[in-house]
Amino acid sequence: MATTTALPPEPKQRTRSIGTHHRRLERVRGRERLRRSARIALAALLWIGLFSGLLALLDYRYELSTMTRITAWIFGLGLLTAGLVHWRRWLNFESHDAAALAEQAWPDLGQRLRTSVDYREEASSTSPADPSLLEALEVETESQVTRMHSEPRSPVWPLMAIGGALSCLLVAWTWGLMANAEWRITTGRLFLLPIPYSSVNAEAFPETIAWDQELPVSVHVDGRPIQSAIVRFRKSDDADWTEVPLEGPKPRSLHGDLGATVPPQADDFQAQIVAGPYRGPIADIHVLQPLTIETLAVKVVPPEYTGLPESESDVTDVRVPEGSTIHWSATFNRPPSTIQVNPISGSTAPVSSGDSKLPSISESLNEEHALVSVESGREPFQLLLAAETEDGMRCESPLLVDVIPDRPPSVRLTQLPPESEAISTTELRFGVEASDDYALQNVGIKYRIDDGEEQLLWQSAPSEDSGQVRHQVVLPLEDLQLNFPQALTFYAFAADRRQAEPTSASSDLHFVDIRPFSRTYELQECNGNCQGECLSLEKLIKAQREIVRRNFTLERKPPSGETVDSTAVQTLRTDQQDAREKTDALREALEQKIGPLPMLIYATRAMDDALEHLAEDNLSDARPDEETALADLIAARRNLRKILKQGNSQSQAARKVDQQQLDKVRKPEPKPTSPKDSELPKLIEKMEQLAKKQQSFCKSAAACSSASASSQSQQSSPRQSQASPKQSSENQSDSTPKAPTREQLQQEQTAAADEMNQLRRQLEAGDLGELAKQKTEQARQAALRSAELIGQGEKDSESIEQAERSAAELQRLADHLRKREQPDFDQLLSDVQRMTENLATNQRALSGSVQASQSGSKSDEEEPSEQQAEDQIHQQEQLAERSDELADLVQKLVADAGDQEWEVQRELLDASPVDAAADARQKIHDAADQLQAGKRLPAAASGTHAAGQLDRLAESLSQVQKQFDSMQLARLSEAERQAAALLDQLRFNANSNAKAAAESGAASLGQTVRSWSSGDAELARAAELLSRLASGGSSIHRDRDDATPESETAFAQSPRNTFEGLRALDQLLQQRIQEAFLDGALQQQDAAVPTEYQDMVEEYYRTLSEDLQ
The missing domain is CATH 2.60.40.10 (Immunoglobulins)
Structure with a gap:
């Protein structure tokens, strides 16, 4: 069967024109694309906002680091990018999507619009169709679309929801920025800005610091408290850090001002501050090394004329002969840039350059070796060796030089x-x-x-x-x-x-x-009172010779251009005036009886000239006039001897005048008792009574305070007091007597202060020294302060302390005045010497203790405790008070020396004890002030210097004591020799004239011994009794009944006549001579007798002397 293959139809040409419905659909497509883009953009913003908020909350709470925040941002942006990539396809809104949207909006169209779009834009993918049909479809679809007035669109609520959420987030964020400062910081930190929640401001480290200086570190924290804050340090060549926490005023709160201290460092080191987010730079700090003396050698070159060898030592305190050259060789641990050596006083202040006592100083510097050479004078001095480096480090060392004066x-x-x-x-x-x-x-x-x-x-x-x-x-x-x-x-x-x-x-x-x-003794008419000579004139000659002797000594006394003591010159002038008045009185009396004596007139004129020169302190011009007056008196004696030997009426008149003048000398008018002497025992007794009153006040105030405390305790327990009020009142009445009230105690203290003020006025009137007035005023002020405190009711202990201080001041002053006003010069001299030695020993021991404690603290050993420092200050203040008493006693000693022999006065004048005691007192007070100010080394130096001055003063007083003992022994020996000679004359000479002469000599001897034995009551009474017996012309056969009753208490059997009185005086003189010898032997022992046994030893030697007698 044959098949026939059909040929495909030929394709027809399609119409490509765009109708109204296509244009309208394009507009819907474009509009919908914009809407979807807006939704995606807002969604992305919302995502960013939510992510930022979450990240901000985490950072606000936990303070995320910068790296964490960066990582979080990368993660968030990554998620956003992934989302955008995922939703990118949704953004491609095509024509068929627009047609689908239109069909949903216009359901009457059916699928016409989508089919039209498919055949128009995707013809290749559609099945073939008749062009006429397609044209008809286009026309019909266009006509229907044209009749549609509404526009197809997608829903609006997603866009509004996203926009609303984004708006709420924006409002909340804005409110947080306005309300919270830290949220603003958080917002800035989201943008990775370097903004911390805590602001840390740290002070910069210094570039240099001293070796023994701490490094203070201060940091100020603003904003949020930080979690940790430290300062760390290490040596420059070390890798490990040492941390020190920074602390603030509030514990566990690192906010505000924080601080810490880096301990002293021996070498250069690094330091850094790490406080919260702040990490400071590592600072290199240079440690300034100390400037110290490593070795110090001293070489002393004495003057050639001394013959002393050179000496070397390594101590800062040296004792050198006067005129020596001292070489200090100092080796420092590093080379100083400058070196200075200045004399300083006890307060370490530079001495004025105009001071004539400044030593000659020269210094040289060779790298770290310094050489200081000083030529010493007569006075001790202190030097301050000060060296300084270029970086400002300073080293100071006191150099003390004690000069041994060339006497x-x-x-x-x-x-x-x-x-x-x-x-x-x-x-x-x-x-x-x-x-x-x-x-x-x-x-x-x-x-x-x-x-x-x-x-x-x-x-x-x-x-x-x-x-x-x-x-x-x-x-x-x-x-x-x-x-x-x-x-x-x-x-x-x-x-x-x-x-x-x-x-x-x-x-x-x-x-x-x-x-x-x-010599022819003509005693028949003068009863032995005149031996062819005028005894009163003899005494004037002796007095004038003493004046010449003293002027001669004073004129040669000042060594090195010093001025003569004006007090000694005034005393010499007073004695010359007294001799002139007595000479003039003798001249007038003799002129009335025997006619003018030219030599006595010349003597008074020469004395007037000498007085004029002495008024100007001109000793050299006064001495020739004094010698001329002495020569004139001797010439007058020669003329009077001729008259007295004539035996006529003129001779008898001259003897009568001589007897009258001699009686004036023999029986001087007693010195009027000064108010000071009569009232002093009463004043001392009154001081002791006031001291006892202050002690009684302390007991009463303590009882009052206890009673107040017990009454408050009874008020705090009312149940116990209400239980048996009758019984408690009976117990209270039967116990201790009622304590005095605060008002009574305040009145008692005020009255005591008034009595102290009256006592101060009496002391001023009695001329008992400035110290007595100052101490009494201090006691009065303490009593007033005690009265004020006891009245306040809350400061009983302070009031009792002030009263105890007042009592102590009064008792100490009473003991001081009793010692100061004793009549025995020998005892006063011994007390002053012993007090000087004890004060020097105690001051040297305290200065050594202060220096030892300070040197121990410098070698990083145990520093002296606060209690030890307070005890040393208290001890130094006590020594300062004792130095005040010593200076006052020395002034009294010098004043009382005017009644002693001129040799003793000269020895005391050479010692210059007043100036020495005043200088030592000033040094001791300087040491007390320096200890109070914390200057321990200068205080030790001042105390050591004061101790050396006191040692020299004690040595000088020892020489005065030896001179006094020597003079006393000489006077005792001479008096005993005269007494023995007079005893032999009375015992073996039957001549009445010779016995009369012996009677006269005994009376004169008694007056002489009485004049210098005021400190020995027994010897003075024996001398006074002898004078009375001899002045009455008594013989050996005077009856016992004629003895004066005043002297009966002095001896076991009162002398009946001149012979017995002379023998009693001679025995006492022998006993005193033996005691003087034994006392001298005691003083020359190698080992000192302890103070507690001194009275026992002296009593033993006194008993031994009586046995020897």
Whole structure:
């Protein structure tokens, strides 16, 4: 069967025109694409907002690090990108999607619009169709679409929901930014800005720091408290850190100001602050090494004339001879840039450069070696060696120099009384003793006849190393061609080998009267009271010689250009005025009886000239006038002797005048008792009573305080008090008496303060020194303060403490005044010397303790505790009070020395105790002030210096004591010799005239002994009794009933006559001589007698002396 294959129809040409419905569909498509893009964009923004909020909340709570936040952002953006990629296909809204949307909006169209779109845009994928049909479909679809007025669109609510959510997120975020500062920080941190929640401000580390200085670290934290804050440090060559936590004012709160301290470092180190988010830079800190003295050598080169060898040591405190050159060689641990050496006072302040006492200082520096050279003068001094490096480190070291002064030589004449008589052919034999610290240049004797020129009698030049010379001199008066009634005056002199200006010294003047070969005693008419001479004139001659001797000593006293003590010159002027008045009185009395005596007139004129010069402190011009007055008095004595030997009426008148003048001398008017002497015991007793009142007040105040405390305890337990009120009141009334009230105690203290004020006025009127007024005022102020505190009711313990202080001040002042106003000069001198030695010992021990504790703290040993420092301050204040008392006693000692022998006054004047005690007192007070201010090393230096001054003062007072004992022994020996001679004269001489002369000599001896024995009551009473017995012209056979009743208590059997009175006085003198010898032997022992046994030993020697008697 044959098949026929049909040919495919030929395709027809399609119509490609775009109708209205296609254009409208394109508009729907474009609009829908925009809407979907907006929805995706808002959704992406919402995602970013939600993710940012979540990340912000996590960062706000946990403070995420920057890397964590970056990682979170990468993760979030990755998710967003993935989402956008996923929804990208949904964004491709095509024509068939638009047709589907239109068919949903226009259901009447059916599938016409979609079929039209398919055949128009995707013809290749559709089945073939008739073009006419397709054209008809297009026309019909266009006509129907044209009739549709509404536009097809997708739902709007997703877009509105996303936009609403995004708006809410934006509003919430904005509110957080406005309400919370930390949220603003969080927002900034979302954008990876370096904004921390906590702001840490740290101070920069210093570039340098001292080796012993701590490093303070301070950090200020603002905003949120941080979790941790430390400062760490390490050595520059170390890898391990040492951490120190930073702490704030509140525990466990690292906010605000934080601080820490890095301990002192010995080497350079690094430091860094790590506080919360803050990590400070690592700072390199340079540690300034200390400047210290590793070695210090001292070389002392004494002056050549001393003959002393050079010495070397390694101490800062040296004791050198005057005029020495001191070389300090200091080696520092590193080279200083500058070095200075300045004199300092006790307060470590530089001394004024205009001070004449400044030593000559020179210094040099060679790398780490320094050399300081100082030429010492007469005064001790302190130097401050100060070195400084370029980096500002400073080293200071005090250098103390105690100078051993080159004392002037001493020279004296021995084996010869100050005044003697000799005939013109006598050979005077006496000794010369001279000594010096190092060596003597020459020793000699000069003499003068009457008021002539001085001449050299003998001179010797010792060897260079001889510091002591003893020589026996034989002086033949016949070679000097002396005749009666000439007088010889001579003295010894010596000079040392000081190179610049040799210092010279002179002995006291000695006088020798040339007497005739024989004497005729004319005693018939004068009853033995005159031996051809005027006794009153003899006393004036003796007084004038004493004035010349003292002027001679004062004129040669100042060594090195110092001025003479004006007080001594005033005393000399007073004595010269007294001698002038007595001379004038004798002249007037003799002129009325026997006519004018020109030599006495010349003597008074010379005394007037001497007084004018003494008023100007001109000793050198006053001495010639004094010697002229002495020569005129001696010439007047020669004329009076001629008159007294005539035996006529003129002679009797002269003897009567002499007797009247002598009686005035024998019976001087008693000195009026000063208010100070009469009222002092009462004042001391009143002080002690006030002190006891203050002690009684302390007990009453303590009882009042206890009563107040018990009443408060009873008020706190009302049940117990209400249980048996009657019984408690009975027990209270039966027990201790009722304590005084606070008002009564306050009134009592106020009244006591008024009494102390009245006591202070009495002390001022009595002239008892400034210290007494100051101590009384301090006690009064303490009592007033105690009254004020007891009235407040809450400070009873402080009130009691002030009252105890007032009582202690008053009792101490009473003891001091009792010691100060004792009449015995010897006892006062011993007390002052003993007090000086004790004060020096205690001050040296305390200064050593302070220096030892301070040096121990510098070597990293145990530092002195606060209690130890307070105890040292208290001890130093007590020593300062004792130094005040010592200075006051020294002033009183110098004032009382005016009644002693001139040799004692001169020795005391050479010692200058007032200035020495004042300087030591100032140093001790400086040490107290420096200890109070925490300057321990300067305080130790001041205390050591004060102790050295006190040692020298004690040594000088010891020399005064020896001089006083020597003079006392000499007076006792001379008095005993005269008493023994008078006893022999009364016992073995039957001549009535000789006995009358002995009676006169006994009366004169009694007056003489009484004048210098005021400190020995028993000896003074014996001398007074002898004077009374002898003045009555008593003989050996005087009855016992004639003895004066005042003297009966002085002896077991009262002397009946001059002989027994003279024998009693002689026995007492012998006993005092033995005691003086034994006391001197006690003082020269190698080991000191302990204070607690001193009274026992002295009593033993006193008993031994009585046994020897």
